[in-house]
Amino acid sequence: MAVAAGVLASVVFAAQANAFGWNFDVPNTYPNISACVSQPLTYSCENTTAIADTCCSPTPGGLVLQAQYWDTYTGLESEGQLLPKDSWTIHGLWPDNCDGSYTQYCDFSRQYDPDPSPSVLPDGTTVPPYHGTSVENFIRDFARFDLLDYMNKYWINQGAPNRDFWAHEFSKHATCTSTFDVACYGPDYQEHQDVVDFYLAVVRAFQKFPTYQMLAGAGIVPSNTTTYSLDQLQDALQAQTGAVPYLGCGGVNGTILEEVWYFNHVLGVEQFGQFKSIDSTTTSTCNTTLGIWYYARTPTSEHEVRTIPGGFF
Numbered sequence: 580m581a582v583a584a585g586v587l588a589s590v591v592f593a594a595q596a597n598a599f600g601w602n603f604d605v606p607n608t609y610p611n612i613s614a615c616v617s618q619p620l621t622y623s624c625e626n627t628t629a630i631a632d633t634c635c636s637p638t639p640g641g642l643v644l645q646a647q648y649w650d651t652y653t654g655l656e657s658e659g660q661l662l663p664k665d666s667w668t669i670h671g672l673w674p675d676n677c678d679g680s681y682t683q684y685c686d687f688s689r690q691y692d693p694d695p696s697p698s699v700l701p702d703g704t705t706v707p708p709y710h711g712t713s714v715e716n717f718i719r720d721f722a723r724f725d726l727l728d729y730m731n732k733y734w735i736n737q738g739a740p741n742r743d744f745w746a747h748e749f750s751k752h753a754t755c756t757s758t759f760d761v762a763c764y765g766p767d768y769q770e771h772q773d774v775v776d777f778y779l780a781v782v783r784a785f786q787k788f789p790t791y792q793m794l795a796g797a798g799i800v801p802s803n804t805t806t807y808s809l810d811q812l813q814d815a816l817q818a819q820t821g822a823v824p825y826l827g828c829g830g831v832n833g834t835i836l837e838e839v840w841y842f843n844h845v846l847g848v849e850q851f852g853q854f855k856s857i858d859s860t861t862t863s864t865c866n867t868t869l870g871i872w873y874y875a876r877t878p879t880s881e882h883e884v885r886t887i888p889g890g891f892f
């Protein structure tokens with residue numbers, strides 16, 4: 580605790596005690612939305628001429644995608660990097676333009692990705708790899724151990740540590756999302772509060788789309804003996820969200836379910852805004868005629884995350 584408090588000596592604190600009774604100070608992480616009060620309120624991508632202040636609505640990236648993975652292994656099981664039982668995992672929160680095109684790595688002063696992908700942008704610019712302290716430490720600096728704990732349960736990388744994936748998602752996508760611009764935080768901006776804020780927004784968005792539960796509610800559960808049709812999968816998710824998400828499949832004939840992207844328009848800032856589900860603008864890569872495999876995970880690749888061992892709740 581002493582280390583975190585020292586790092587944060589210059590930050591404005593709200594005193595708080597954690598579950599263990601330790602007193603420490605948690606700095607604020609929110610954008611300054613005072614100026615948004617006088618702005619017309621409109622869903623992103625629905626009346627772009629109304630959006631004069633890009634701190635108040637994601638612009639131009641107003642088609643907001645909440646992307647999730649269904650992985651069956653992490654490759655780092657031996658290090659304890661496991662998948663959450665009965666849950667899909669977080670991929671990210673992406674700012675597509677209203678027409679479905681997108682930009683990436685928009686601010687190299689906030690480039691924290693150790694392994695940029697792509698490493699060269701379409702215009703030929705090389706994205707410089709990052710060698711500094713991990714984004715994981717940014718979260719610790721803001722004493723958001725609760726957030727870090729959640730991310731380590733639900734935001735899981737494959738073949739590399741989780742923190743590398745988190746850094747990638749922030750630098751590739753959040754730097755192109757206008758409501759996370761440093762300028763939107765006003766003169767009291769504390770370095771990296773936009774990073775912590777983005778991760779909080781991603782978690783909130785992810786929680787709006789409990790894919791595992793929505794599919795299971797329609798009788799669609801992981802299985803190594805039964806396949807499902809693309810229609811069955813899409814219908815189950817549309818029945819709960821009101822829109823058809825993008826489903827991504829791998830395998831030679833596109834028969835292995837791997838990804839879902841929920842498309843949205845957002846009312847207000849992405850940090851706090853209401854999401855409205857929109858049909859996918861991208862055609863599914865899953866096979867429309869063959870059965871789709873929603874594979875059961877290897878039992879040793881997943882663990883229970885919904886209860887605390889010893890049981891507080």
Ligand SMILES: *[C@@H]1O[C@H](CO)[C@@H](O)[C@H](O)[C@H]1NC(C)=O
Binds near residue numbers: 611612764765
């Ligand atoms: C927030 O922005 C408003 C102007 O929109 C400004 O008057 C106010 O001082 C800012 N507050 C902080 C804490 O920066």
Ligand SMILES: *[C@@H]1O[C@H](CO)[C@@H](O)[C@H](O)[C@H]1NC(C)=O
Binds near residue numbers: 619626628629
């Ligand atoms: C779009 O916003 C502008 C500016 O606020 C407003 O004048 C116009 O009526 C809006 N258009 C629609 C279709 O809502």
Ligand SMILES: *[C@@H]1O[C@H](CO)[C@@H](O)[C@H](O)[C@H]1NC(C)=O
Binds near residue numbers: 832
């Ligand atoms: C792909 O589909 C074709 C035609 O149904 C089939 O012959 C082939 O075995 C399939 N490949 C895989 C890897 O499932």
Ligand SMILES: *[C@@H]1O[C@H](CO)[C@@H](O)[C@H](O)[C@H]1NC(C)=O
Binds near residue numbers: 831832864865
């Ligand atoms: C679906 O499977 C058929 C073989 O049955 C194959 O010809 C077709 O290319 C596959 N479609 C996709 C999207 O992979």
Ligand SMILES: *[C@@H]1O[C@H](CO)[C@@H](O)[C@H](O)[C@H]1NC(C)=O
Binds near residue numbers: 651874875878
């Ligand atoms: C199900 O199949 C997948 C893909 O082949 C495999 O990785 C996994 O271990 C299998 N799970 C079970 C429970 O058999």
